[in-house]
Amino acid sequence: MPNTNLNSVSTCAPLDSLDKRQLGRLALQIKEWGKALGFAQVGICDTDLTSQEPKLQAWLDAGYHGEMGYMANHGMMRARPQELHPGTLRVISVRMDYLPPEAGFATNLSDPNLGYISRYAGGRDYHKLIRNRLKKLGDQISAELQSLGFSQANSRPFVDSAPILERPLAQKAGIGWTGKHSLILNQNAGSWFFLGELLIDLALPVDLPIEEGCNTCVACIKACPTGAIVAPYVVDGRRCISYLTIELAGSIPEEFRTLMGNRIYGCDDCQLICPVNTQAPLTQEADFHIRNPLQQPELLSLFGWSEAEFLKLTEGSAIRRIGHKRWLRNLAVALGNAPAAPAILAALEARRSDAEVDDMVREHIDWAMRQQLAKQQAAKQNTASSTQAPSGTRKTERLIRSIRKGLPRDA
Numbered sequence: 001m002p003n004t005n006l007n008s009v010s011t012c013a014p015l016d017s018l019d020k021r022q023l024g025r026l027a028l029q030i031k032e033w034g035k036a037l038g039f040a041q042v043g044i045c046d047t048d049l050t051s052q053e054p055k056l057q058a059w060l061d062a063g064y065h066g067e068m069g070y071m072a073n074h075g076m077m078r079a080r081p082q083e084l085h086p087g088t089l090r091v092i093s094v095r096m097d098y099l100p101p102e103a104g105f106a107t108n109l110s111d112p113n114l115g116y117i118s119r120y121a122g123g124r125d126y127h128k129l130i131r132n133r134l135k136k137l138g139d140q141i142s143a144e145l146q147s148l149g150f151s152q153a154n155s156r157p158f159v160d161s162a163p164i165l166e167r168p169l170a171q172k173a174g175i176g177w178t179g180k181h182s183l184i185l186n187q188n189a190g191s192w193f194f195l196g197e198l199l200i201d202l203a204l205p206v207d208l209p210i211e212e213g214c215n216t217c218v219a220c221i222k223a224c225p226t227g228a229i230v231a232p233y234v235v236d237g238r239r240c241i242s243y244l245t246i247e248l249a250g251s252i253p254e255e256f257r258t259l260m261g262n263r264i265y266g267c268d269d270c271q272l273i274c275p276v277n278t279q280a281p282l283t284q285e286a287d288f289h290i291r292n293p294l295q296q297p298e299l300l301s302l303f304g305w306s307e308a309e310f311l312k313l314t315e316g317s318a319i320r321r322i323g324h325k326r327w328l329r330n331l332a333v334a335l336g337n338a339p340a341a342p343a344i345l346a347a348l349e350a351r352r353s354d355a356e357v358d359d360m361v362r363e364h365i366d367w368a369m370r371q372q373l374a375k376q377q378a379a380k381q382n383t384a385s386s387t388q389a390p391s392g393t394r395k396t397e398r399l400i401r402s403i404r405k406g407l408p409r410d411a
């Protein structure tokens with residue numbers, strides 16, 4: 001029975017007196033507990049990310065973070081977990097799979113009247129879920145240490161939003177290699193997973209990184225609709241559809257609008273084209289299954305949601321974070337990219353004078369109306385522009401063919 005009596009802390013042995021055998025045993029237990037808590041993989045690494053600092057600095061200097069000011073705000077703390085949480089000696093890096101069943105990728109991407117939502121976001125927001133599980137892992141470690149007569153561990157969980165380089169840490173901890181799209185992936189798991197970390201003041205034995213497995217493949221670089229993967233392993237955030245639809249608060253630059261197609265929240269293309277993902281496991285968490293209103297959703301129906309409906313129907317989901325205005329902005333772009341239809345034009349027209357719409361959204365609606373009218377006109381005149389697909393659409397068509405061939409389960 002673990003000793004949880006705080007009065008006894010002073011009599012506990014310090015953590016630096018744990019011997020190698022005890023730490024080795026604890027590392028194995030941590031991996032078992034992690035799996036029992038729903039993490040598909042658990043790895044351990046030290047805190048040294050000095051080799052990453054120049055790469056992070058170069059990325060920031062190039063302005064690839066765009067409006068994500070938080071990426072530049074904490075200096076190099078992002079690469080120094082021991083500064084973020086003083087006393088940290090090791091990082092326990094975890095992976096949680098999110099690929100939902102019935103993902104229906106090809107069905108969704110091939111119908112321009114449906115909105116495509118990144119498959120990480122169709123269910124419950126992952127931040128709280130993963131942080132809570134990591135916290136439980138930390139409590140379990142402390143309870144075990146106390147039962148052995150040692151003091152409690154000082155640990156802190158992180159998921160996504162904290163200033164910490166999660167991918168390089170996961171790579172060090174053997175969770176996977178850095179793919180050319182910059183995401184972490186491995187041969188058994190693919191890349192459809194979230195990362196999380198528990199920073200801890202225990203000198204646990206570390207795991208070894210696994211070797212990079214991309215070899216000569218460059219499929220993700222070629223498939224990216226907006227050319228956001230500007231070099232292997234480097235993403236210009238400002239060009240990424242995930243940034244444009246989620247992080248960017250203002251106007252979406254026009255050069256990207258047609259390329260976005262029907263992607264209204266995030267983008268999965270670089271993962272969908274990846275050959276390593278063909279055997280990726282489905283999530284074990286029912287919370288990550290796609291919720292009903294977001295399963296193959298009609299653009300027009302989503303565009304019709306009032307702010308109150310948006311808040312109600314996205315409750316508990318990461319989508320809610322972008323707010324109703326960005327939601328309408330993204331939908332307006334997708335409606336502008338949809339085939340010409342009087343119902344779309346009417347819905348855009350009706351929204352235009354709506355009190356819920358501000359100048360930023362209205363500007364996107366105007367753009368979408370111009371797109372719709374131009375397509376209507378071109379169809380009447382049967383001109384080449386009505387039959388020729390833009391390059392973004394051709395890339396999407398290639399992607400759909402590849403999904404149907406390689407991922408029949410999800411097509």
Ligand code: B12
Pocket residue numbers: 052053055056059068071118119120159160161162163164165166167168178181182183184185191192193194195196232233234235237240241242243247265266267268270
């Ligand atoms: C900012 C951010 C974004 C931005 C910028 C993306 C980017 N590539 O940096 C935007 C909004 C665009 C974004 C998009 C997405 N994101 Co994001 N994002 C983050 C966040 C908060 C920080 C990432 C970061 O530090 N970027 C800064 C750059 C410099 O770091 P980096 O990309 O890791 O680059 C390192 C390496 O590439 C390396 N490097 C450079 N050159 C070379 C050369 C070689 C040979 C090697 C090996 C390495 C290497 O050096 C860099 C510095 O260490 C993390 C969470 C976190 N706190 O880490 C999530 C995170 C990376 N995102 C995640 C996800 C799921 C996504 C999306 C798939 C979501 C979606 N479906 O729309 C897309 C994927 C886009 C893509 N291809 O990256 C997951 C990734 C999980 C995984 N399997 O790897 C994370 C870890 C969140 C989480 N907790 O699960 N994201």
Ligand code: SF4
Pocket residue numbers: 181223224225226227228229235239240241242266267268269270271
């Ligand atoms: S998420 Fe989409 S836009 Fe972003 S890098 Fe991947 S393919 Fe490109």
Ligand code: SF4
Pocket residue numbers: 179180181185213214217218219220221270273274275276
């Ligand atoms: S698509 Fe190819 S290059 Fe890109 S991450 Fe997958 S294996 Fe690596």
